[in-house]
Amino acid sequence: MKFHEFTLVIETPRNLHDGLEDALFEAGCDDATLSFRKGIAYLDFDREAGDFESAIISAIQQVEDTGLNLWVKRVEPSDLVTSSEIARRMGRTRQSVQQLIAGIRGEGDFPLPVAGVTAKTMLWSWQEVAGWFLRNKKLKDKTIYENAEVLKQINESLESRKNEMPKKHHPNYEAIKEKDRRICIAYSSGAKISPGISRPCCSSQLIRQLFPAIELEYDWNLV
Secondary structure (H helix, E strand, C coil): CEEEEEEEEEECCCCCCCCHHHHHHHHCCCCEEEEEECCEEEEEEEEEECCHHHHHHHHHHHHHCCCCCCEEEEEECCCEECHHHHHHHHCCCHHHHHHHHHCCCCCCCCCCCCECCCCCCCEEEHHHHHHHHHHCCCCCCHHHHHHHHHHHHHHHHHHHHCCCCCCCCCCCHHHHHHHHHHHHHHHHHCCEEECCEECCCCCHHHHHHHCHHHHHHCCHHHC
16 A cells, blocks of 8 residues: 545635635545635645555546535646656656657657647647657656656546536436446446547446546446
8 A cells, every 4th residue: 555645726605714624634535635725725735645646537526425515626746747847757857848749859859839839838648758768768666657647648538527416406407427437437448429529438436436436337347
C-alpha cells in the first residue's frame, strides 16, 4: 500500500460551509484537508491505497456519499500544463524544455500543444508529454506516466457524466439511462461514442462510480 496525493475540486450547494468539514470527516475523508479559494471548495488528499485510481475513486465516492449534494468536478493536478510546469514536474530547466519543444534538442517530435497556440501561453497535455519522455527514455519512473493516464481518464469521465447522470424525476429518465448504458459499454471497450470521438478504456470500478444509476441493469461482469 502506498500513499497517493491528489486534489478533488468539489461543487457545493450555495453557502454550505457550516458542518461541511465534519460531514466529510465522518464520510471517511479524514486523510484530506478542506480549503477554499475564491469560494471554490477543494480537498487535498494524502490517501493510502493499492493504486492511484483506487485512491481517487474511493475519495470521490466518499465525498458524494455525504448526503450534502456534493459533486466532484475534477481531479488535480491538471492534465493541462505550461512549459514551465513541464520543467517543474520533470525536474528540468525551463531552457531545456523550450529546446525540446522547438526541436533544437531531442528527436524533434515533442507533442504539439493542445491549446493556446494563438494565445500568450501554450498548454500541453501532461499525459502526452509524460508519454513522450517515457518513450524517449527520459523518464525513469513509469508510474508518473501511468498516473497521468489515470488523471486524464477520470477527468474526461467526470466531464462526460456532467450532463449524462440520469435523475429519476426526469421525464425522460429511461431514455437517459439507456444512453448512459451505451456510454458505459463504450468506455469499457474504448469504443467510439460518436463519430470522431473515442474514449479511453476505463476500469469497471470507475464506470460504476461515475454512472451509478444504471448499475442495477448493467452486467458488470462483462467489463
